[in-house]
Amino acid sequence: MVAILMGCFYNQPMHELSVTESILNIVLKHALANQAEKVVSISLKIGELTDLAGDCIQHYFDYLSKDTIAEGAVLNIERSPVVFQCNDCKTTFQVSLKDSGKIVCSHCGGAKVALVSGREFYIQQIEVI
Amino acid sequence: MATVRLIEIKEDILSDNRNLADEIRITLQRHKVFLLNLMASPGGGKTSLILKTISGMKDAFNIGVIEGDIDSMVDAEKVVKEGVPAVQLKTGGFCHLEASMVDMALKEMDLESLNLIIIENIGNLVCPAEFDTGAVKNVMILSVPEGDDKPLKYPLMFSICDVLIVNKIDYLSIADFDMNAVKERVLKLNPGIKIFEVSCKTGEGIEAWIQWLTDEINCYVKKDC
Numbered sequence: 083m084v085a086i087l088m089g090c091f092y093n094q095p096m097h098e099l100s101v102t103e104s105i106l107n108i109v110l111k112h113a114l115a116n117q118a119e120k121v122v123s124i125s126l127k128i129g130e131l132t133d134l135a136g137d138c139i140q141h142y143f144d145y146l147s148k149d150t151i152a153e154g155a156v157l158n159i160e161r162s163p164v165v166f167q168c169n170d171c172k173t174t175f176q177v178s179l180k181d182s183g184k185i186v187c188s189h190c191g192g193a194k195v196a197l198v199s200g201r202e203f204y205i206q207q208i209e210v211i
Numbered sequence: 212m213a214t215v216r217l218i219e220i221k222e223d224i225l226s227d228n229r230n231l232a233d234e235i236r237i238t239l240q241r242h243k244v245f246l247l248n249l250m251a252s253p254g255g256g257k258t259s260l261i262l263k264t265i266s267g268m269k270d271a272f273n274i275g276v277i278e279g280d281i282d283s284m285v286d287a288e289k290v291v292k293e294g295v296p297a298v299q300l301k302t303g304g305f306c307h308l309e310a311s312m313v314d315m316a317l318k319e320m321d322l323e324s325l326n327l328i329i330i331e332n333i334g335n336l337v338c339p340a341e342f343d344t345g346a347v348k349n350v351m352i353l354s355v356p357e358g359d360d361k362p363l364k365y366p367l368m369f370s371i372c373d374v375l376i377v378n379k380i381d382y383l384s385i386a387d388f389d390m391n392a393v394k395e396r397v398l399k400l401n402p403g404i405k406i407f408e409v410s411c412k413t414g415e416g417i418e419a420w421i422q423w424l425t426d427e428i429n430c431y432v433k434k435d436c
Contacts, residue, residue, distance in 0.1 A: 097307050097338035104224050116218050126224075131367050132341065185399050193402070197370075205220045211213040 098134060102142035109152050109208055118210035121152040125207050126159045131200035155208075164200035168192045228342055231310040235317065235345025242322040245428045246313075246330065248346035250368065253334030255352040256378040258286045259411035260420075261329055265293045267421040272326040272428065277316040279308045279333045286331060296320065307338035310345050327428060336361065340368040347431060350374040355382040359389045362396035370400040374407065376420060381410040 105124070113121050124143075128134055136159045147153045167174045168187035175188035186193050223229070239246050251257045265274055276297040278287040287299040298316040300308065313330060320328065330346060332339040351372040353361050356379060362369045369375065375397055377390070390408070397404055405423065409416035 097341055100305070100309065101224060101341070104227060108220065108222050108224065112218055112220050112222075116216070118216070118218075119213070122215055131370065134341075185402075195402075201367075203225060204223045207217055207219050207221075209215050209217055211215055 098138040099142050101134065102139050102146055105139070105205060106143065106146050106150070106152060108205055109155070110150060112208060113151055113210050116210060119151060120211045121155040122209040122211060123156045123158060124152075124205060124209075126157060127162055127202045127204055127206050128159055129162045129200040129202040130164050131197075132203050134203070160206070162199050162202050165198050166195040167198045169194040169196060174198060225341070225343075228310050231314060232343035232345040235310060235314055236347065239317075239322070239328075239345070239347075240431075240434075242325075243432050244322050244325050245327045245348075245431050246344070246346045247327065247424070248330045248332060248339075248344045248349045249352070250332045250336070250339045250349065250372070251334060251352035251354070251378075252336050252357055255334070255354045255357065256411050257331050257334065257352060258289060260352060260376065260378065260409075261290060261331060262293060263411050263414070263417050264329065264421060264424065265290070265295050267417060268327070268425065269293070269295070271425065273324055275320050275325045275328045277308075277313060277320075277328060277330045279312070279331060281305070281333065296325075302333060306333055306335050307342050308332050308344055309342045313344045326432075327424075336365040336368045340365070340371050348373045348427060350376060352376045352378045353393070354379040355386050355388045358387075359393045359396075362393060362400060366400050369397050369404070372401070372404060374405045374423070377406065377408045378411055380408050380415060381413050 109121055109124055140157045143157055147155065164177050165174055166177055166185055168190060170192040171187060171190045173187055173189035177185055185195055187195060249257050261276060268274060274295050276290045276295055278297055278299045279302060280286060281302050281304055284299045287297040290297040298319045300312050300316055308330065330344055349372045351368055353375060355377065377393065394406060397406065407416055407420045409420055
């Protein structure tokens with residue numbers, strides 16, 4: 083039995099900090115354009131192939147957003163799975179990166195496949211008052 | 212009681228970085244400068260590979276190097292000793308290079324006189340994978356002592372690179388390193404990746420890497436690839 087701890091380990095430099103700065107800038111831009119007084123929540127879509135720790139982003143966001151209208155906003159992160167599409171029969175299929183072996187089409191067995199989802203990294207929507 | 216409004220955004224978080232990276236590519240294409248982004252763990256052999264690449268290519272190409280480090284200038288000093296101009300970016304704790312930092316370094320370099328600029332990214336298999344630097348090609352090193360399980364642990368890095376260099380193959384006889392397992396794992400993530408097996412210490416395999424890079428630069432300059 084292995085206990086899996088997922089989270090933010092603050093002793094290492096993390097790219098989440100600069101990513102979080104970008105998130106805050108985009109959120110504030112849209113909030114101001116919509117005459118918002120306060121940002122309540124932010125929905126993010128992050129692909130499974132993207133190395134970003136959700137806890138970390140919230141932690142940095144809380145720090146960076148102090149004294150802005152986004153202070154206290156809750157980040158909701160939706161993870162999107164790794165999905166490939168077959169070039170031949172166009173079937174889309176989900177893949178677990180932990181499986182070994184080649185990625186082949188689940189329908190026709192074709193080996194020419196392309197990544198269609200898993201690297202998403204965008205802000206879906208925000209809730210404001 | 213104020214009502215909560217929902218605002219649809221659908222905006223890519225890294226779009227600023229990506230846009231700047233695209234601008235860098237356009238500028239460098241105009242100057243016919245090939246930008247290569249080299250990534251690896253600390254100690255994987257980035258500086259050694261750069262030195263080998265310089266000595267194998269400096270007769271044919273004018274090379275420059277952008278060194279990214281959290282602190283110190285030791286790598287830049289080694290490169291300058293080879294007679295190659297280098298710019299040191301000290302990130303002060305930052306774990307990766309972004310397009311804006313590369314852009315700053317490029318402003319310090321004489322693009323007219325250079326054909327190839329190699330970025331030595333921060334030693335790290337995680338963060339640099341997320342940020343487009345403006346490079347034409349992304350290359351990573353996996354060294355034999357690190358182990359054959361790295362593609363499983365750092366899938367993004369292996370999936371975004373055009374080339375994987377397996378370095379320190381002189382260690383193969385004393386390491387539990389399954390080369391076939393590495394290739395299978397990497398090709399699963401990234402079927403188009405090119406793999407070179409080299410030893411920067413003995414020089415084995417370096418020629419094939421240099422030939423590949425030479426061909427890539429030549430076709431980039433002619434814009435026919």
